[in-house]
Amino acid sequence: MGLTKTDDYTAKQNEIALMAKALGHPARIAIMEYLVKVDSCICGDIVDVLPLAQPTVSQHLKELKNAGLIKGTIEGTAICYCVDETGFNKVKGFFTDITTALDEKRNECC
Numbered sequence: 317m318g319l320t321k322t323d324d325y326t327a328k329q330n331e332i333a334l335m336a337k338a339l340g341h342p343a344r345i346a347i348m349e350y351l352v353k354v355d356s357c358i359c360g361d362i363v364d365v366l367p368l369a370q371p372t373v374s375q376h377l378k379e380l381k382n383a384g385l386i387k388g389t390i391e392g393t394a395i396c397y398c399v400d401e402t403g404f405n406k407v408k409g410f411f412t413d414i415t416t417a418l419d420e421k422r423n424e425c426c
Contacts, residue, residue, distance in 0.1 A: 329386070330376050332410045335403065338383035348399065350384065357389060357396035374387060 322330050338344060343366060350365055351358070362377070363370045377397060380386045384403030388395040 320325055331406065335383045335385055335407050337409075338379050341376065342378075343372075344380055347373075347376055347380060351397060351399045352384060357391075357398040360394065362397070 325333075339348070346366060347362060350362060354361070363373050366373055368376075377386065377388070377395075381388055381397070384400055385407070386397050386403075387400040388397045390396075
């Protein structure tokens with residue numbers, strides 16, 4: 317199997333791919349849903365609502381943060397997380413662009 321050559325793609329394509337990969341795990345989807353539901357920065361609460369160990373939750377949070385989908389602030393010894401609206405709007409924009417293009421091509425598909 318060959319290596320993926322990310323240099324052959326635009327910065328936007330690479331960024332959306334990173335975000336999509338971060339969203340490619342059900343635990344991360346659950347984390348995003350929870351963060352939207354609570355509508356505030358939360359710290360240790362995520363571990364209480366997921367059937368995962370704390371180190372596993374931390375790894376998922378790290379992936380989401382690295383992809384720009386959540387952000388964290390340090391409060392004492394804890395890091396509190398919330399949805400990064402800027403990052404999520406990029407994902408939304410991607411799907412909006414695809415949906416618009418599909419609507420314009422409505423009856424031209426195979």
